[in-house]
Amino acid sequence: MPAAPIYLDANATTCPLPDTISALALAMADGPLNPSSAHARGARARELGMVARDEVADLVGCAVPEAIVFTSGGTEANNMALAAHAWDERLTLVVSAVEHASVLRPAEAAARRGVDLRVLPVDAGGLVDPAALNDAVSTARDNLIVSIQWANSETGVLQPLPALLAGIKGKRDAFLHSDAVQAVGKVPVDIQASGVDALSLSGHKVHGPAGIGALVTVDTGDAPLRPMLFGGEQQRGLRPGSEPIPLMVGLGAAMRGRLLRFDEDVAHLRRLRDLFETGLKDALPEVSINASTAPRLPNTANVRFPDVDGGALVAQLDDLGIQCSQGSACSSGKPQPSHVLLAMGLSEREAYASVRFAFSVMNTDDEVCRAVEIVAMTAGGLRGRTPW
Template sequence: MTVARAYLDHNATSPLRPEARDAMIAALTEGGNPSSVHASGRAARGRLEAARGQVARLAGAPARGVVFTSGATEANTLALHPAWDIAGHPVTCDVLLTSAVEHVAVLNGHRFGPDAVEILPVDAMGRLDLAVLSARLEAHAAAGRRAMVSLMLANNETGVIQPVVEAARLAHAHGAVVHCDAVQGAGRLDLDINALGVDLLSLSAHKMGGPQGAGALVAASADTRSRAPLLSGGGQERGLRGGTQNVPAIAGFGAAALCALEDLPGEAFRLAHLRDGLEQEIVAALPETMVVGASAARLTNTTCIAFGGLKAETLVIALDLSHVLVSAGSACSSGKVGSSHVLSAMGLESELASGAIRLSLGWSSTQQDVDTALAALRRVVPQVRSRSLRAA
């Protein structure tokens, strides 16, 4: 007999939406190369451009500003390069400024040299220190250096929302280029690239119920383009990303983006109700428990809970055996041993940080999922803590 699982790991990947699956099957059935001029090619091109428009609507951007990629990591890699034409004006950046809580896909700086990457501190809630950003921008401008600033919209581990609008305003006042990793915020927050004030933002299909293997780098202006594409080839994606496009995955991306946009107002309220109830019940039932970033503005679907005296990896396995699926930190780093760099940057005590797990909800989440997770946590946490004490 198949046992129902409570899936609370949407920040790692959100289950495929039926609308995205239907769009993918239709594209797979039709076939065709979108660069071909015959009927099948034109049909594939139509699906591609329809998806481009849907993703552009989600981001509040022009359709010609959307460059499809294999995912957010590739989008970040394309973005993080010194040489850009921003709204048609050539710009060369000398240094990359980013926060200490960024995804590892940004922290390594990609095509900026190691000496050209500066990691800026965050406060106890995990928000970028704007005073430090301002000081570093001023220092670089005074030395004749132009910066690129890369700041995520919302943290993948804690859900804490970053002050992107304020950071972009400071950055542009010093002539900087601004990139935003909007992967976790897309479909969970109102997303408008112009309202954010950023030049570029990265998206990922599978975080919003689309397929894995599709993403996009979105520009605020159709005249913004990298002077150093990652993949050169047959001129696809306006010459910014060579190679035949993955039309089925992109069609699924577009369908998921449209669903996420249409569902956003009611979905944000629904998930906030589920998430807040989950947190209140856990804190009330289990001692030595802390909700990370609780006093900051957060995504309504995300909770990071630290259990003192426990190891997150042990707790994740115990919950899995109880058919509750959660993460210990970022899914991209879940196979690594060590504390979360996000929680360390926030100054969380190591004992708490080592016992932090992330529970994240999404379009398929139900009250039953939350109730199942609560029952499992009430049972599993004391058991794991008791075994840990006996072992010590």
């Protein structure tokens, strides 16, 4: 019998852990749960929702759980953050060149409507240029939104947010946001200490249920958030509609579990990544790790295989039971080079030759050793057989 597939695409999504599945199932079996109802079942729903908010708040250092707005995921949370001001010619929006599409596409749409969009370059390690940020802030229009990711989904690069954002509010009023979808649960995340006003997170990236995420703000005060939907007063009117209590409970359980095992889980992830990178470089000395000189998530390895078609490698590995990705977008069925790697200065050929491997706490040392052997063998066989 063939060996079970080895899933190394945890930055795309993860499988809920047993505790998460149990919490979600129990909430679904608990009966009708609508927090807007005035009767006892509504009170039960509100109680479960409050607990879930507390559990999310604990993991991200939010002192005011009521400042958490539950969304359908990170994409909605990012879009809500960027809609903090009406799109008009008084707004400057600052983002980095390596943001997720759920930040870049709304930013581009805003620019088409007259917003002053500034896209910050990054260096060869994927880190935002502080001088470019300072210049963008000093020449911004009346309203200012800055959105810089906490961690990159493709390379794992961690931006030094407190250092980058220090002093912005001392210079002028600004709304500071970070896409923390990849960071939450993998590195310490403390919204109070980070310098941001709001951060986005997603449940299915950290072994929670799909279809649930959150926009977390520092408090419920002056954050200039605007609803994108209308029709109710739920969640302070920012995200109307009946709250998905079972999904919130599942997300809370995932956050609570990661907080309780945080140091152990992070150490496990780092050991797996380091074991993989070391083993692969021993087997294939010519490979390189993109952004290896920058601070990175403990679970992410973006590997460049010289003279190898990364798309072909991903496909062959899938046939052999290794599930990974290139982390690049696809347009009309035509593969595109990663915008993240291009922004870091890689050529299109180098970007096409790169593959992302992302580990979860469900992976084992034995799986990693087996993956190294299969990846090295497959990449060696593909070397030189490129379409360019």
